[in-house]
Amino acid sequence: MTPLETAQYMLNQDFFSQWMDIKLVEVREHYCLIEMPIKKEMINGLKTVHGGVTFAFADSALAFSSNNMGDAAVALNCMINFTKAVRLGDTLLPKVFSWQIPEKRQFMILRLPISIKWWSQVSEELFIKLIKK
Structure with missing residues (x-):
């Protein structure tokens, strides 16, 4: 299967x-661009997006990027910095590139900036995934 077929x-x-x-916007080998509109069910008591939603979105983006060549990868460690509040009506867009650490072929490190569509960066995640072979 192609990376797009695998991600789909x-x-x-x-x-x-x-x-x-x-929605899958663009998918190629170890790369994906997805988008997600913010729905009212994702809003917390402060009228911003619940941090868990942003994190879950990042994890999905990571999965479509790091697994689209047929490798099964799971998160080993994750870190997130929330740099801007996300609100109802925003659309999130992450661009994800994944790569393996050359000398540690069973690990990959991903840096994942997430932006509001056509606006500024709202968070950045760093994931380390373990590739199961």
Whole structure:
């Protein structure tokens, strides 16, 4: 399967990403661009997006990037910095590139900036994933 076919297959099985209304915008080898509109169910008591939603969105983006060549990868460590509040009506866009650490072929490190569509960066995540072979 191509990276796009693999990512689409994964999305078809991923009911949580479907609930978040994630769309695949562009997918190629170890890369993906997805988007997600913010729905009212994602808003917390401060009228901003719940941090867990942003984190879950990042994890989905990471999955579509790091697994689209047929490798099964799971998160080993994750860190997030929230740099701007996300609000109802915004659309989130992460661009994800994944790469393996050359001397540690079973690990990959991903840096994942997330932006509001056509606006500024709202968070940045750093993930370390373990590739299961």
